[in-house]
Amino acid sequence: MTVRIITGDCRRVMPAEGPFDMILADPPYGDTSLDWDKLVAGWEVAARENLKPTGSLWVFGSMRFFLKMGPVFEAAGLHMAQDVVWEKHNGSNMHNDRFRRVHEHAVQFYRADVEWEAVYNEVQTTADETPRTVRRKKRPPHNGGDAESVYVSEDGGPKLMRSVIYMRSMHGRAIHRTQKPDALLEILVRTSCPPGGLVGDFFAGSGAGGKACQMAGRNYVGAELDPLMADKARAWLGSDLFGRAA
Template identity: 65%
Template sequence: MTMLSQTVLTGDCCVLMPARGPFDMIFADPPYGDTSLAWDRRVDGWLPLARAAVQPSGSMWVFGSLRCFMATATAFDDAGWKYAQEIVWEKQNGSGFHADRFKRVHELVVQFYRSDAPWGAVYNVVQTTPDATARTVRRKKRPPHTGHIDAGHYVSEDGGPRLMRSVIYARNAHGRAIHPTEKPSGLIEILIRTSCPPGGLVGDWFAGSGAAGEACRFSGRRYLGCEIDPVMARKAGDRIASTLPFHQGERP
């Protein structure tokens, strides 16, 4: 199997990443700015640079909290990004900051694409799971809250594919993480398979632990990450280098 390039740069993503595009997909896990921790400060200025560095057919997946996205909504619009969809990452436990509210065990992952490109031109592979039950669904009357939907029906078979749900459970990396906000590479791999063609280039603007690089290695995509912390950049590079790629047919 041909080894695809997997590289982690050390430095400021706003300086190092723009000239290394165009990327088929951008993955971003920036600081949310929700806590008083010294490193948890929102990064300004990267959104228009990322927009200029992505292919017209590309898109960007961004991890964040609802508070973070609400605070930065206009920044996405001003930078030329258009909202596509979001998923909810459900984890087995979470870190609650308040004892008088629901225990927070989820994070959002939102997809954006270039505002000058139609959604139909964006690379998108619908993800499915093999757990459908046999049934035929016919649409007889338009639900009043959905607007116009063309008439039609679909048939599913036992064990056949069905659309992957937007709430996806994946254990977090607490106890084994090499970065305090590390995301599960299996979840990231789903996003990569959805939005980056095989052999395409994923730009990871806040590389952290290198989990996205590991996911690219598993899924047969090229990877270029950037991490401002030199110690973490070295750990991320070592992690990716030690990950054995799957040969075609070994992993769905």
């Protein structure tokens, strides 16, 4: 298993690393006028072109971001499959005339030229609070009406994980200002990347996606534009540029 962080622009460095079983993207949302929050144009096409037919792309963002970017994902040849909400224990007070924001969205896309049923997606379960993969006899269409009856667990019992996931934010422990909890990313990785597969993280930041892959036993390559951040991520993951443990 290898875990690597490459310093560079994802649009330039990631095509040489694919194709990916799963792509993770936590780009700047472009919701504020802050210096580091500028939208990055064109990464969606690079993601689509480097996604295996069985693969999917999980993107973090705000509702505002997805309303703005919906047509861009469609134009890149990506269909939306589903969304989950990450509920944090605390949040940000950007404006005092709005609710305190304690959630983010993660939206899953898949290639528009493949059927959803062909996409690897083993939704995790929560019977004993430990996310586990459950094989189902029949894969239901993702956009059917009353699809629940089609889900038959061969293992019996455990419930599909809920689409609203509560998890403490990294506040006070983070090495990146918008770091996602690695345990949250681990759920997405276990769901959408087969064991031993390859995850490409287009906006690696702290390398939390790499930590998730180490926990889940998946290979990982992340791109991070900021060289200082990339160094911190490598140090945290205990890997050099080539994925070897330091």
